Amino acid sequence: MKRRDPDVALLSALADPVRLSFVRQLVESDGICACDFSECCTVSQPTISHHLKVLREAGVVVSERQGTNIVYSLAPDFSRRWAGIGASLAGLVQVA
Amino acid sequence: MKRRDPDVALLSALADPVRLSFVRQLVESDGICACDFSECCTVSQPTISHHLKVLREAGVVVSERQGTNIVYSLAPDFSRRWAGIGASLAGLVQVA
DNA sequence: CATCCATATTGACAAGTATCAATTCTCGCA
């Protein structure tokens, strides 16, 4: 596919039930081990890894090694990017 | 197709460059004739109709006949739905 | 260094989607 609009890429990354579920979990925590995502959805380990890669490449999450595990957390500028798209779509304003 | 999470359905509807472009045009106007969407993207009439149907079924837009044409506009509760998803994702608050 | 565990990658396949050409539908209007 051609080079993608980053907004479309971000929306695409969120437009999957498994990935949206991952992101919702990440919003409520300060980092989740990759191995712990398997508890929510009945998908295999490679599938989890695939979805995390999609989220990483869209800039939704970042990963960091902590000992044996790899811990994922929301990308620091995710909420700003989301607000930016929202501003262009629905006139929303972010309250700090 | 299985029953879909409406949030995923809304995000999926927006996660396409043509449809996102349509929605951005709709945000800035009070209604656009279906025939006028052809000006922005180089896609055929059936393709435009298809994308508008996807947006309609996701609840992003509504359509209304006006004489010969069919006029599309943003669904009245779209911005509320967007804000709802944002609240669960990024802690955003809508400023009325 | 050898091994083990967690994660990532590869390969394959099924299902979904975007697109267009051709056709059909549906009003408004003469």
Added chain:
DNA sequence: TGCGAGAATTGATACTTGTCAATATGGATG
């Protein structure tokens, strides 16, 4: 009532994507 224009549907096709099994990678640790 019949015609014409705008919009939707159908059918076909190429591309993308979600998924898993099998395999590879890469640190930590004995």
